[in-house]
Amino acid sequence: MAAVTADxxxxxxxxTAEEAEAAxxxxxxxxxAADDRIEPRDWMPEAYRASLVRQxxxxxxxxxxxxxxxxxxxxxxxSLRRKAILMAKVQDEAGHGLYLYSAxxxxxxxxxxxxxxxxxxxxxxxxxxxxxxxxxxxxGAIGWLVDGAAITNQVPxxxxxxxxxxxxxxxxxxxxxxxxxxxxxxxLALSHGTPAQHEMAQxxxxxxxxxxxxxxxxxxxxxxxxxxxMAWKIKRHSNDELRRRFVDICVPQAQVLGxxxxxxxxxxxEKLGQHDYGAIDWTEFQEVLKGNGxxxxxxxxxxxxxxxxxxxxxxAAAAYADKHSARPGTAGAAAQPVEATA
Amino acid sequence: MTAALALGDxxxxxxxxxxxxxxxxxVLEEEVALANIALDLLGQARMLLSFVxxxxxxxxxxxxxxxxxxxxxEQPNGDFAHTMARQLYFxxxxxxxxxxxxxxxxxxxxxxxxxxxxxxxxxxxxxxxxLRLGDGTAESHERMQLGLDALWRFTGELFEPVGGxxxxxxxxxxxxxxxxxxxxERATLTVPSGPQSGAWAAGAGRQGLHxxxxxxxxxxxxxxxxxxxxxxx
Amino acid sequence: xxxxxxWPLWEVxxxxxxxxxxxxxxxxxxxxxxxxLRNARDLYTRRSEGVSLWVVPSTEITASSPDEKDSFFxxxxxxxYRHPTFYEIPEGVKHL
Numbered sequence: 001m002a003a004v005t006a007d008x009x010x011x012x013x014x015x016t017a018e019e020a021e022a023a024x025x026x027x028x029x030x031x032x033a034a035d036d037r038i039e040p041r042d043w044m045p046e047a048y049r050a051s052l053v054r055q056x057x058x059x060x061x062x063x064x065x066x067x068x069x070x071x072x073x074x075x076x077x078x079s080l081r082r083k084a085i086l087m088a089k090v091q092d093e094a095g096h097g098l099y100l101y102s103a104x105x106x107x108x109x110x111x112x113x114x115x116x117x118x119x120x121x122x123x124x125x126x127x128x129x130x131x132x133x134x135x136x137x138x139x140g141a142i143g144w145l146v147d148g149a150a151i152t153n154q155v156p157x158x159x160x161x162x163x164x165x166x167x168x169x170x171x172x173x174x175x176x177x178x179x180x181x182x183x184x185x186x187x188l189a190l191s192h193g194t195p196a197q198h199e200m201a202q203x204x205x206x207x208x209x210x211x212x213x214x215x216x217x218x219x220x221x222x223x224x225x226x227x228x229x230m231a232w233k234i235k236r237h238s239n240d241e242l243r244r245r246f247v248d249i250c251v252p253q254a255q256v257l258g259x260x261x262x263x264x265x266x267x268x269x270e271k272l273g274q275h276d277y278g279a280i281d282w283t284e285f286q287e288v289l290k291g292n293g294x295x296x297x298x299x300x301x302x303x304x305x306x307x308x309x310x311x312x313x314x315x316a317a318a319a320y321a322d323k324h325s326a327r328p329g330t331a332g333a334a335a336q337p338v339e340a341t342a
Numbered sequence: 343m344t345a346a347l348a349l350g351d352x353x354x355x356x357x358x359x360x361x362x363x364x365x366x367x368x369v370l371e372e373e374v375a376l377a378n379i380a381l382d383l384l385g386q387a388r389m390l391l392s393f394v395x396x397x398x399x400x401x402x403x404x405x406x407x408x409x410x411x412x413x414x415x416e417q418p419n420g421d422f423a424h425t426m427a428r429q430l431y432f433x434x435x436x437x438x439x440x441x442x443x444x445x446x447x448x449x450x451x452x453x454x455x456x457x458x459x460x461x462x463x464x465x466x467x468x469x470x471x472x473l474r475l476g477d478g479t480a481e482s483h484e485r486m487q488l489g490l491d492a493l494w495r496f497t498g499e500l501f502e503p504v505g506g507x508x509x510x511x512x513x514x515x516x517x518x519x520x521x522x523x524x525x526x527e528r529a530t531l532t533v534p535s536g537p538q539s540g541a542w543a544a545g546a547g548r549q550g551l552h553x554x555x556x557x558x559x560x561x562x563x564x565x566x567x568x569x570x571x572x573x574x575x
Numbered sequence: 576x577x578x579x580x581x582w583p584l585w586e587v588x589x590x591x592x593x594x595x596x597x598x599x600x601x602x603x604x605x606x607x608x609x610x611x612l613r614n615a616r617d618l619y620t621r622r623s624e625g626v627s628l629w630v631v632p633s634t635e636i637t638a639s640s641p642d643e644k645d646s647f648f649x650x651x652x653x654x655x656y657r658h659p660t661f662y663e664i665p666e667g668v669k670h671l
Contacts, residue, residue, distance in 0.1 A: 039641070041638065041640065041641045042641050043641070064370065067364060067365045067373070068365050071364035071365040074361045074362075074364055075358065075361060075362060075562050075563060076562060076563065076565060076566045077566075078402070078566045078567040078570070078573075078575045079398050079402075079567070079575040080354075080384065080387070080388050080391075080397050080398060080401055081388075081575075082575055083361070083384060084381060084384050084385070084388075087361055087364065087377055087380055087381055087384070088377070088381060090364050090365070090377065091364075091373065091374055091377035091378070091381070091621075094367075094370050094373035094374050094377070095374055095618055095621075097370055098370050098371070098374070098603060098618060099601055101370075102584075102601055102602040102603065105584060105602070110581065111604065112581045136566055168601070171601070175622070186575075189574060189575055190575075193570075193573050193574060193575075194570060194572075194573050196570060196573075197570065197573055302365065302366075305366075306365065306366045306367065306368070309366075309368070309421070310367065310368025310369055310372075310422070311368075312479065312481050312482055312485070313368035313369070313372075313422045313423075313475070313482065314368060314369055314581075314582065314606075315478070315479055315481075315482070316474055316475050316478025316479050316481070316482030317474045317478060317582070317606035317607075317610065318478075318581075318582060318606050319478045319479045319482075320473065320474040320477050320478045320606065320607070321606040321607035323477065324607070369582070369604070371603055371604060371605065371610075371614040371617070371618065374614070374617045374618050374621070375613070375614065375617045378617050378621060466613070467613065470609065470610065470613065474606070474610075
């Protein structure tokens with residue numbers, strides 16, 4: 001995805017700087033308006049670039065921090081089938097983090113730089129992962145609700161105006177289609193299992209429902225980046241629009257599960273042809289965002305620890321490559337494509 | 343069914359240990375690699391255990407003393423070098439063993455033929471890392487040597503006879519030593535010189551005698567399943 | 576906090592089945608070519624997406640510049656005689 005980074009771009013020479021800038025902007029605006037894709041070496045407004053890096057970084061960070069609450073249950077998965085599914089899912093999240101960091105690298109921001117910002121608390125990840133997974137049913141609730149909300153958000157991103165991001169999202173959405181289904185199936189088994197299992201499932205849905213709704217971000221009238229992102233077609237639908245779509249999808253699914261959603265105000269609105277739902281506690285959202293969620297500290301600490309404890313391994317492999325002259329850009333680098341036939 | 347249980351437990355327990363790396367690997371690419379290996383092993387375990395009975399009953403409801411895995415695979419992960427030492431010792435053994443089983447006509451021939459491709463990759467992965475850690479930096483060299491040394495005394499057990507696996511154990515042991523020595527020396531490391539088994543523990547895992555960390559591992563693995571007797575998941 | 580020896584970036588090309596060319600699948604980090612190939616296998620073919628892989632250091636790729644795209648690609652646009660649809664053939668003539 002990062003074939004050529006933006007900093008390698010050479011600028012045109014015609015006219016004054018302002019004229020060139022205006023011409024570039026016109027080309028860019030026309031491309032976005034025509035639903036054309038912007039590619040890494042194309043000229044783009046600085047704010048567009050910054051906005052993309054911010055969003056892709058946050059997305060990538062969410063994937064890798066999001067491994068933690070689920071990995072928490074790999075060692076305790078109650079059947080070997082579930083254990084295999086969960087391991088494959090957590091592995092996918094690492095893979096998705098990788099795709100997204102690669103997409104961000106096309107804009108000239110290295111993964112190392114983004115990870116440093118995450119570790120220093122200067123870039124965010126989705127607040128949802130600051131909630132703990134207390135029981136096995138939480139694995140199901142994350143699959144059904146959290147991944148469900150993520151997919152609702154992500155499917156439109158497959159048409160995002162920035163090519164590498166859109167392509168990464170196509171791959172991610174394809175791979176994630178099993179994530180939500182496995183969560184739903186897990187909850188279904190619990191809901192129709194023993195009374196204790198049913199209770200476990202209901203409790204998990206009660207705890208994850210509201211945080212999942214918050215995943216769509218603040219209401220449209222309070223969202224800082226929404227309007228510009230929509231204009232640039234980085235984003236395709238507003239926060240509230242996607243949130244409502246998600247509620248409409250979940251209500252009948254919950255009925256099939258035999259579980260209730262913890263919102264007495266959910267009801268079908270005949271006139272609008274959609275569900276009404278209760279007020280979201282945005283104070284909680286803001287608090288978790290500020291770092292006061294149940295697991296903010298824990299998640300970041302574990303991430304930093306894994307990174308720091310892995311430093312000697314990364315250094316060792318780099319040192320080995322230097323000694324054996326196998327690094328690109330050094331003499332003897334593998335000039336021929338190495339072919340592996342599976 | 344001693345053999346299916348022994349080989350199945352090896353794969354199950356090692357898969358569990360590798361699964362503990364999730365979220366802790368030194369680099370994202372390695373998260374993906376370690377999970378692939380763990381998933382291969384879990385798949386092998388499920389097939390092998392199903393020769394014996396219900397996979398979940400066997401995995402979740404047996405007591406520690408009924409497990410037949412070698413003690414090597416139950417050893418805690420330690421640092422990345424320690425895990426790679428365990429991977430090298432085990433995957434070279436498993437690769438040589440499965441190659442023989444795949445070539446034979448025993449009941450595991452088909453299973454081994456599929457698994458041998460997976461295991462060849464596990465072996466390659468371990469070898470690549472032992473080379474890089476051994477011949478990387480001074481720190482990685484030291485850690486890699488420590489890992490190899492610490493686990494050496496669990497390697498003798500790999501060549502204890504297993505009922506139902508009819509192969510030349512001493513030839514297997516010779517080939518294993520030659521293969522491990524080659525990698526270790528290319529990695530500028532030293533093949534440990536101590537005994538390959540503790541005096542009291544020769545072949546003990548295969549007879550249901552394990553090490554202390556194993557009980558704790560099983561407690562964690564089995565707790566949820568055991569808390570809901572008869573439930574389906 | 577960042578390591579002084581960041582692993583370089585590699586581009587990954589996957590042949591999805593025999594008979595097709597390798598196509599760009601994405602990128603990854605690896606310390607050297609051997610590890611890049613293995614990481615590519617784990618990351619980009621774990622759902623049986625490929626039968627063969629190439630890895631190329633990203634820095635080894637030379638790309639055309641978007642600023643030159645007019646001179647690079649537009650001249651090809653007014654030469655329709657390179658396409659078979661340019662030619663009119665009487666109805667009924669076969670194997671052309």
